[in-house]
Amino acid sequence: MTTILSTKGLHKHFGGVLAVNDVNAEFKAKRLRSIIGPNGAGKTTFINVITGRLPASSGAVLFGNQDITNQPAHRLVRLGICRTFQITSIFMGLTVFENVRIAAQSNIGGSLKIFSARESLKEVNAKTWETLDRIGLKDKARIPSNNLAHGDQRLLEVAMALAGDPKILFLDEPTAGMSPAETEHIAELIKGLTETVAVVLVEHDMDVVMSISDEITVLNQGSVIAEGPPREIQNNEMVKEAYLGHA
Ligand SMILES: Nc1ncnc2c1ncn2[C@@H]1O[C@H](COP(=O)(O)OP(=O)(O)O)[C@@H](O)[C@H]1O
Ligand SMILES: [Mg+2]
Known part of the structure; x- marks a missing residue:
């Protein structure tokens, strides 16, 4: 299985x-790796360093064999290394369709300069509909984003990230604030993304993590304390200790 992205002594x-x-850590094509660990374990910081939001103190991030440590986020996005936009980056006055189209446009606009404006507009619209269909927001395309339920706004974030055609997609607590039904829906959807994309999921809902992950990395106080498939992690004594907090 091809390794898309890895970190070395980060x-x-x-x-x-x-x-x-x-x-x-190693992230492989079309696999879902969850990163779990107690509050403050370093999960968000780890993702922020990989995706160019924070500079590393030392160590390296490799994209295939290419050293991409401390590259600016926009360049990483062009390579296909994406993370979900935060809800605050949704243009609330625009419709669902318009938000996804902007995300699709910033990608296609750059790579398809050889086409005419008209052709590239067609391409962007097609990509937008394809993405909305995949995320199940097609029926809500014309709704202003601020009228969406919270769970659908979080889906819109995923759609916007997906419209950029990522090779690897980082999701930081996508189920936060969701109802159980919304959580189940987005979990299924996230699993489905691995048909085309490597997914890295930071998630606190253990039912979600255990049911959809291929592999799990457990962080505690910044260090990896365990790594493996869900069943192994579930039975790991160090993991139980880190979570239950007794020595
Ligand atoms: N911008 C920051 N400045 C100073 N300390 C930070 C910053 N971001 C995170 N930290 C600290 O780094 C540690 C890891 O935080 P974080 O990555 O947010 O953990 P997690 O996402 O696992 O809850 C915590 O001790 C946190 O207080
Ligand atoms: Mg966090």
Whole structure:
């Protein structure tokens, strides 16, 4: 299985706090790897360093064999390394369709300069409808984004990231604030994304993690304390300790 992206001895500290401590991870094509761990374990920081939102303190991020450590986020997006937009980056006054189209356009606009404006508009619209269909938002395409339920706004974030044709997609707590029914729906959808994309999921809902992950990485105080398929992680003593907090 092809490794899309990996980290080598990655470190990130904030003053005296070692938020990411010597993490070696491999993300493979069309696989879903979840990253779990207690609050403050370094999950978000790890993703922020990989996706160019924060500089690494030391270590490397490799995209295939290419060293991409500390490249700006927009360049990483062009390579296909994407993370979900935060809800705050949705244009609330625009419709669902318009938001996804903007995301599709920023990708296709760059790569299809050889086509005429008219052809590229057709291409962007087709990509937008395809993405909405995949995420199940087609019926809500014409709804202003601020009229969407919270769960649908989170789906829209995923759609916007997907419209950029990522090779690897990082999702940070996509089920936060969702109802159980919404959670079940997005979990299925996230699993389906692995037909085309490597997915890295930070998630606190253990039912979701255990049911859809191929592999799980457990972080505790910035370090990887366990790695493996769900069944192995579920029975791992160190993981139980880190979560239950007794030594
Ligand atoms: N911008 C920041 N400045 C200083 N400390 C930070 C910053 N971001 C995160 N931290 C600290 O780094 C550690 C890891 O945080 P974080 O990556 O948010 O953990 P998680 O996502 O696993 O809950 C925590 O101790 C947190 O307080
Ligand atoms: Mg976090």
